[in-house]
Amino acid sequence: xxxxxxxxxxxxxxxxxxxxxxxxxxxxxxxxxxxxxxxxxxxxxxxxxxxxxxxxxxxxxxxxxxxxxxxxxxxxxxxxxxxxxxxxxxxxxxxxxxxxxxxxxxxxxxxxxxxx
Numbered sequence: 001x002x003x004x005x006x007x008x009x010x011x012x013x014x015x016x017x018x019x020x021x022x023x024x025x026x027x028x029x030x031x032x033x034x035x036x037x038x039x040x041x042x043x044x045x046x047x048x049x050x051x052x053x054x055x056x057x058x059x060x061x062x063x064x065x066x067x068x069x070x071x072x073x074x075x076x077x078x079x080x081x082x083x084x085x086x087x088x089x090x091x092x093x094x095x096x097x098x099x100x101x102x103x104x105x106x107x108x109x110x111x112x113x114x115x116x
Contacts, residue, residue, distance in 0.1 A: 006069065006072065006099075006101065007036075007098070007099040007100065007101060008028070008099075009072040010072035010075055010076065010099045010110070010112075011026060011028060011097065011098070011099050011112075012072070013072045013073050013075070013076040014026055014076055014089055014097075014112070016076075017076060017080060017089060017090065018089070018090060021090055023090060023092060024092075024095065026094055026095060026096065026097045026114060027095060027096050027097075028096075028097070028098055029096035029097060029098055029115070030098070032059075032096055032097050032098040032113040032114060032115060033098035033099075033100065033113075035052075035061070035098075035100075035111075035113035036061070036097075036098045036099055036100030036111040036112065036113040037100035037102075037111075038052075038100070039051075039052050039061060039063065039100060039102075039111035039113065040063075040100035040101050040102035040109045040110060040111040041100070041102040042102070043063065043065070043102055043109035043111070044102030044103055044104040044107070044108075044109045045102070045104070047104055047106065047107070048065075049063055049064070049065040049109065050063070051063055059094065059096075059097070059113065059114040059115030059116060060088060060113075060114065061111050061112060061113045061114070062079050062085045062088055062089070062111070062112040062114075063109070063110065063111050063112075064078060064079065064109070064110045065107050065108075065109055065110075066078075066107065066108050066110065067107070067108065068103060068107070068108050069108060070108060070110075075110055076089070079112075088114065089112075093116045094114045094115075094116070095114075095115070095116055096114065096115050096116070097112055097113060097114030097115070098112075098113055098114075099111070099112050100113070
């Protein structure tokens with residue numbers, strides 16, 4: 001699987017969860033892709049999980065550290081089991097977003113950047 005397909009599949013998993021709650025899907029946004037790629041790459045370079053200090057156009061981000069190429073459904077399942085992350089994934093105003101992945105020797109770092 002390519003990084004691009006993995007990222008799209010992860011957003012599709014988010015949208016599956018949103019559909020179960022009657023919410024509109026999050027639309028892929030190329031500006032959010034830049035934020036997500038930058039955040040995931042920085043986490044991989046530093047080898048630790050952290051949130052950026054910016055808010056992506058009145059939005060935010062969900063981040064995760066996981067084994068390389070963890071299946072998209074597992075990433076979303078982990079976020080859904082965390083009340084703050086679940087709140088963002090299911091927030092009605094979360095309308096635009098993108099997924100980024102950064103890999104290093106030990107881990108994958110995933111970022112979901114989103115905005116209204």
